[in-house]
Amino acid sequence: MSIPFQWPAAYVPAVQPPADPPERSLWFVFRGAELLVAAAPGSTTLPHCNHPNTLGMMPQRIQYLGVLGEQHCFSAELAVDAVAPQGWIWLGLRALFGTLDEAQFALAGRALQIVDWDRTHQYCGACGKTTAARTNERSRECPGCGLVAYPRLAPAVMGLVRREMQLLLARAPRFPKDMYSALAGFVEPGETLEQCLEREVYEEVGIRVRRVRYFASQPWPFPHSLMIAFFADYYSGEIRVDGTEIEDAKWFDVRNLENLPRLPARISIARRLIDAAKGEMLA
Structure with missing residues (x-):
């Protein structure tokens, strides 16, 4: 099962670019959370060039990502008011799902997280001095106090609760109109993933669960989450x-497919979790 945003099999991560970089590399150029792409009907492509300045663009920061297949890959961050060159546009990653090459789309999620982390860790969180990128790993070190900062990951648990032929789906105020999904929440210090699921379900909808079972996980670069999905009874x-976090929750019978609510987009592990449960329960 291929999960959107997971590392492509052909990708080898690295932090140091080659001493003699090739004339053409694959570039993930961001303006905020938007990626620079050349759009054509039904498909999009990324810049393949020596440097974004060949497109008339001046990055504020550049990061080397590694090799995808035989292509060296870089990410770059531009100013938030940067204008796309003629023939290019800015698009968010959600809008690119299904139109960008699958491996490149997955790596774009990693690139967005690296760009966001690099921008927010230019200064030491302990003493305020300017940090420097380390050459042997993906981290930034403070020359003053020695604090080392690594890319952030915020683990979040997602739980789909089952009761006979019913699924418990909930709606948060931030969701698109009429959409329901599985329950989710961030892991607290000292919690196991299973404890987090049990706590979140009870806090948000007052339900106790048992038989927590792992389904799958998904990197979620908005901006730095790792979603870990479970079934529970x-x-x-x-x-x-x-x-507050949940404004409505209901039991939905999977045998009445026409009565199911609007579900999350297929880019998310939430949709895959729900679809897997429906398939298993109706088998």
């Missing part, structure tokens, strides 16, 4: 939404 309780 209903144990006890009645739905009682918290009214």
Whole structure:
């Protein structure tokens, strides 16, 4: 099962570019969270060049990502008001799902996280001095106090609760109109993933669960999450939404497919989790 944003099999990560870089590399050029692409009907392509300045663009920062197949890959960050060259446009990653090459799309998610981390760790969080990129690993070190900063990852657990032929789906205020999804929340210090799921489900909808079972995980670069998805069985309780993170939650019978709500987009592991549960329960 291929998960959007997971490393492509042909990708080899690295932090130091070759001493003699090739004339053409693959570039992931960002303006904020938007990626520079050349758009054509039904497809998009990334810059293949020696440097973004060949397109008239001046990056604020550049990061070497490694090799995808036989192509060296770089990410670059431009100013938030940068204008795309003629024939190029800025698009967010969600809009590029299904139109960009699958391996390049996956690596674009990694590139966005690296760009965001590099921008937000230019200065030491302990003493305020300017940090420097280390050459032997993906990190930045403070020359003053020695603090080393690594790319951030915020683990978040997602749980789909099952009760006989029903799935518990919930709606958060930030969701698109009429959309419901599995419950999710960030892991707290000292928690196991299973404890996090049990706590989040109870806090958000008042339901106790049991038999927590791992499904899959997904890097989620908005901006630096790792989603870990589980199935769980209903144990006890009645739905009682918290009214803050969750505004509505319902049991949906998978046998009545026409009555299911709008579900998350297929880019997310939430949709894959729900589809897998439906397939298993209806088999």
